[in-house]
């Protein structure tokens with residue numbers, strides 16, 4: 674985790690290195706100027722990625738091999754929605770237990786979405802899958818989420834860094850840095866063919882769908898899906 678953290682803070686480390694090198698050279702005013710310059714650099718970088726200065730950067734971070742470093746603090750981000758046993762194919766596979774998923778997004782991207790109805794560069798969406806359970810404590814029926822995660826998937830928008838703006842990453846229990854999933858993976862085609870906003874499933878994030886609708890950012894693919902669904906008998910508009 675330390676190595677990953679170091680890599681993630683590479684830019685901050687480089688900036689503080691600059692300060693450390695410069696500090697012994699000259700007098701106090703020189704130091705002040707250097708510090709102000711370094712602070713300016715951090716500030717400019719944060720703004721360019723849409724983050725608030727002074728808080729954890731929340732930008733995608735990679736190892737030297739280009740593997741995405743797991744964003745350890747995603748649980749303090751913005752919660753978008755939960756899904757129970759969602760299945761995207763007719764009939765679907767039967768699982769021996771239920772599963773719930775929770776979707777989170779980094780706060781800077783969320784704030785930007787509220788203003789524009791779409792995702793900015795630097796968006797990180799986390800889908801945390803959890804085993805559901807009925808038996809536990811005082812529960813008698815229904816399902817609750819357990820401590821057992823069943824994989825965590827991440828969808829990142831990083832325009833300058835990823836081959837096609839967005840990339841998918843899948844993390845196992847170890848949460849070790851993950852390589853980007855290949856473009857041929859079904860993740861890319863399903864999200865592009867059905868995602869309501871910029872390859873993401875905003876149609877399932879109830880507080881964001883009205884914003885995208887109002888801002889006119891819904892994808893043609895989604896509008897087409899909706900028209901077809903409403904035209905199907907039994908799904909009346």
Ligand code: HEC
Pocket residue numbers: 755756759761762774776798799800826827828841842843854858859860861863864872873874875877
């Ligand atoms: C057949 C369609 C389909 C495929 C294939 C698919 N997804 Fe998704 N994905 C969805 C739907 C629907 C949602 C939103 C609902 C939910 O919470 O599950 C979603 C949501 C997500 C999210 C939350 C952010 C977003 O983009 O909305 C992530 C992350 C994600 N999927 C990762 C993956 C990964 C990784 C793969 C491939 C291993 C994958 N998905 C394959 C349909 C698909």
